Amino acid sequence: MRGIALIGAASLATQPVSAATTCMRGINLAGAEFGKVGDAYGKGYTYPSAETIRYFASKGFTAVRLPFLWERLQPKLYASFDRAEAKRLAATVELVRKAGMVVILDPHNYARYKGDLIGTDNVPQSAFADFWRRLSVRFGTEADIAFGLMNEPHDIAAEDWVSAANGAIAAIRQAGSASLILVPGTAWTGAHSWSAGDYGTTNAAAMSAIVDPQNNYVFEVHQYLDQDFSGKNDECSRAADAVKALSDVGTWLKQNNRRGLLGEFAVPRQPECQSALVDMVKVVESNPDAWLGWAYWAAGDWWPEDEILNIQPVRQADKPQMATLLKAMSENASCGR
Template sequence: MLTIAAAAMLPWNAGPADAAGPCFRGINLSGGEFGNPDGAIFKDYAYPSEVTIGYFKQKGMNIVRLPFLWERLQPELGQALNDAELQRIKDTVALFRKHKMSVILDPHNYAQYRKTQVGTPPATTLAFADFWTRLSSEFANQDDVIFGLMNEPHDIASDKWLSAANAAFRGIRAVGANNLILVPGTKWTGAHSWQSDGPGGPNGTVMLGVKDPRKNYAFEVHQYFDSDFSGTHDECSGNENARNAIVGMSDWARKNGTKVLLGEFGVSQAPECIAGLKAVLDAIHDNSDVWLGWTYWVAGDWWPESEPLNVQPHEGHERKQIAVLEAAAKAPSPAEDACRTMGR
């Protein structure tokens, strides 16, 4: 087995000579999910500025995962979306489009609404489907807009989550929205735990029950490099485990004829962590027949320089992770138009 240290020294074209990398290479531009749901724009939360968007576009990135709060966009379950918040999201999408970047809409709620788990009244499966029916109708058939059903469901049984996900699919497709949809699993949708048992069964078994009449979806997984895979520590003792998780997900997706996207992953600026980052990106590149792409966590105008995983530049100083991300982002890739409808 190739070690992390050895993999980090390989060039980006170390795979087959004619192999292109994954379609999407990008960044989480965080800030829209900050604060409590009733917070004020530019005081408690903010969406990315055009300066920040332009910086990551210049680094070769072609997609942004955009976190926001479900409660802020839909203050009352089953009722209309908030016009002002929806317009802020639409304006941000327009900025991405101006810079020729796709976007993943990411309700960053952990399968909860005001701390009530999806599938539990009043945050019923029907309420979750209603939310996605309303949101998808606003962005229906905009090929550069991808629907990420939910950020990191946790403490919810996998079969219960599958039921909610399938209800959202029905709502989205019922309004004629054929956009690519990203489906997470439970247990924080960890790649390393994808095939591990848990309440409701393993993600790797249960989530194969996704029902999409358009067959235009992929699975979103997250993977961090620290000891507990949480991304909350600046060490990367889990480098080898992270790479193995990517290889394992590749094998699972290939076996089951589906696609995956790495929605969150990140490391500190420590040299060994930078090496681990490159090894994971190499593994995705070498398995790009099943990987749609990746979005690194994290950046955004309000992220402090003290955050170890942050790659937002500060006062003209770039983070050390960005060189590896830029090299991966600028590697050869397929045509993006073909990527937006290749979920399965």
């Protein structure tokens, strides 16, 4: 099977950089995190179709970041997974793997469960560790499946998040998995805020306390290019700041002998935003000693056609951002498959 060998940050620092160990080119395939908990499958939420998965594989993407909801998979803390939901997740993982792409499992919960923050009385850190222990038992033996601990933790102190992340990492390793783990920071894990003390201690300072017995993890950051770096505005007015922020995190990664993944980034369709998209890809792919790769946000079968960042094809036609990404990818022939 084609795929990327998922090797840890410290290992990569001492091994030759090659297309087999770096340069992940990913797409976020949204849908399983849509709707409200309790919505029926196929009405409130969906998983990506085989057709969509094949489309992105055919374009040269090598990874799928797969968002889903923790509460749907595990409706009760410390309990077994919902059988039907676990089956849907597993089937989608296999579709991605058969297409020759790596899967990044992404509980898209913002460090929350049913609205309650991890580390509070309703959601103890041990419950988060239990969730990851169960997930790693199911998926932790395959080299082409990676574990993204959590999407965009926010409004949680960096020290508290590091404690929760370390508990989850320990549970994954105690379950016998050596899989690559993606560790986000707090403050929405923004590259622009990595060294800013939004909640006190910065990610740049706190993340040195991450502990992995396998030393097989990378840091995940996200970065958008609009006025407030949220990705919600139909413009890219902070493009230069976003590119610099990503470059600065890359410097931090190299200084700390670590690597990162740009897990979300995107631009709207305006022509002036396309060059910025190329710049973001270039920052990552020209620094393989700092970056494992990137994953664009987003695509998926249920995105509205007019959603500004969406690159799901419409009537078999590529979106402008897809053409830009393909151009950027073609300029680095040593990357990818």
